[in-house]
Amino acid sequence: MPKTDFNDRMLSLxxxxxxxxxxxxxARLIGRGDEKAADQAAVNAMRDxxxxxxxxxxxxxxxxxxxxAPMLYIGEEVGSGVGPEVDxxxxxxxxxTLTAKDMPNALTVIAMGPRGSMLHAPDVYMxxxxxxxxxxxxxxTMDMSPAERVNALAAAKGCSTEDITICVLERPRxxxxxxxxxxxxAAIRLITDGDVAGIIHCAEAATTGIDMxxxxxxxxxxxxxxxxxxxxxxxxxxxxxxxxxxxxGRASKAGITNFDRVYTRDDLVTDDVIFAATGVTDGxxxxxxxxxxxxxxxxxxxxxxxxxxxxxxxxxNPV
Numbered sequence: 001m002p003k004t005d006f007n008d009r010m011l012s013l014x015x016x017x018x019x020x021x022x023x024x025x026x027a028r029l030i031g032r033g034d035e036k037a038a039d040q041a042a043v044n045a046m047r048d049x050x051x052x053x054x055x056x057x058x059x060x061x062x063x064x065x066x067x068x069a070p071m072l073y074i075g076e077e078v079g080s081g082v083g084p085e086v087d088x089x090x091x092x093x094x095x096x097t098l099t100a101k102d103m104p105n106a107l108t109v110i111a112m113g114p115r116g117s118m119l120h121a122p123d124v125y126m127x128x129x130x131x132x133x134x135x136x137x138x139x140x141t142m143d144m145s146p147a148e149r150v151n152a153l154a155a156a157k158g159c160s161t162e163d164i165t166i167c168v169l170e171r172p173r174x175x176x177x178x179x180x181x182x183x184x185x186a187a188i189r190l191i192t193d194g195d196v197a198g199i200i201h202c203a204e205a206a207t208t209g210i211d212m213x214x215x216x217x218x219x220x221x222x223x224x225x226x227x228x229x230x231x232x233x234x235x236x237x238x239x240x241x242x243x244x245x246x247x248x249g250r251a252s253k254a255g256i257t258n259f260d261r262v263y264t265r266d267d268l269v270t271d272d273v274i275f276a277a278t279g280v281t282d283g284x285x286x287x288x289x290x291x292x293x294x295x296x297x298x299x300x301x302x303x304x305x306x307x308x309x310x311x312x313x314x315x316x317n318p319v
Contacts, residue, residue, distance in 0.1 A: 005084060006086060006114040007084065008272060008274045011055070011112065012302055015110060015274055015275075015302070016276045016278075016300050018110055019276040019277060019278040019300055020315050021049040022042040022043075022045045022092045022093065022108035022110075023107075023279065023289060023298050023300075024289070024296055024298060024317060025041040025044065025046075026041050026045075026280055027280070027289045028041075029100070030102050030289065031102030032100065033101070034100055038093055038096055038099045042092035042093040043063060043071050043072055043092045044071070045092075046090065046092040046108070046110070047071050050079060050088070051079060051080065052080070053080065054082050054083035055078075055084055055086050056077070056079055056081055056083060056084065056085045056086065057077065057079040057085075057087075058078075059072055059076045059078060059090065060074065060088065060089055060118050060223075061074070061089035061090065061220040061224060062076065062090060063092070064123060072092065074120075084114070086112050086113065088111070088112050089110070089111045089223050089224050090110040090111070091108070091110075091221065092108055093108060094106065094107045094197065094224075095197070096193075098280075099281060103193075103281060104288075105194050105197045105198075105283035105285075106194065106281040106288070107196065107277045107280060107283070107286065108277065108278045108280060109196055109224055109276075109277045110276050111223075111224055111228070111269075111274065112273060113272065113273035114271050117270050117273060118223055118227070118273070119268045121220050121222060121240075121254070122240070122250035122253070122254045124219050124250060125216045125218065125240070126218065126219035126221075126239065127215070127239045127241055128195070128217060128222055128236070129149070129213070129214055129237045130212065130214075130225065130229065131153060131211065132204070132205045132211070133233030133234045136156070139156045141237070142262050145180065146181050147183060147184050150166065153211060154186075160185070161184040161185050161186050162186065162187075164186040164187070165186065165188070165209050166181055166186055166188050166211065166212045166213070167191060167198040167199075167201055167213045168188055168189070168191070168215045169193075169195050169198065169215050170191060171216075174215050177215060178190075189209075195215075195221055196228070198210075199213045199228070199236065200228045200229070201213065201284055202229075203228070204284075204285065207285075208284040208285065209284075216241055227269050227273045227305075228277070230266070230269045230273055231304060232303060233308070234265070235264075235265060236264070238262070239262050239263070274305070275302075275303045276302045276303075278298050278300040279298065285301065294319065295317065297315065297317070298315045298317070300313045300315065
């Protein structure tokens, strides 16, 4: 089949529909306490909608390895089979626990780029660091201690360290880092889940109040977050973390040879991409699904890195 160019402008609205469909499917399970059912509903809807797009798509960041996930697994081919060859990174429901408990910042998330544009990140942890746009390159680095990062960012921003807010995933593994951050006087916004949203917060600091994201979380989510920052601006760094030989084997299988490499945003996502996210529960970035008699209304953010365009769209869907 002849190669077709990646037409991000034409595909972007289709990508928004994919994100919206997953959010709408999970709507009836918000606050119902069933994480698996909410996730499965989003997966089914996202896959059905993806298969309506005229693409030759390959899932590079998905629900897991083929033997772990029946649908939207890594390597699955999606789309009509006609059109451009694309890589797809997705999380049909970023924040399954948040959805089940009706807590803030649950999203459906998907990114698309030309074939070979996104790191095939193994399902291991990644140490992540992110800041928003407007700072010189290298103002913060992975080699700095947490306190040094706060001091450097405050100096670059021209403010006190007490005026810096860092978003951190609330996990026992982060206790020492949090204790060090506290010594600077900076504020820490702890989140229970959803570090894709946590990193995106940095790109809209004036709205969210978040200046920096720090800590370890899933490597696949790191690629999704990098795709968002590619569109919105900002810096991101990631280093894969391995707990055992099995995880190193997963990385080798994904083609990774340098286990100590620090990836920048543009290493994680090397070409222009489009990115869509739809709010499931209310959050700092997007409104959650609103119910009224006979209708569900969603809010979606749709972005293209090629132009830097950011669209916010509401969709009122009869039910």
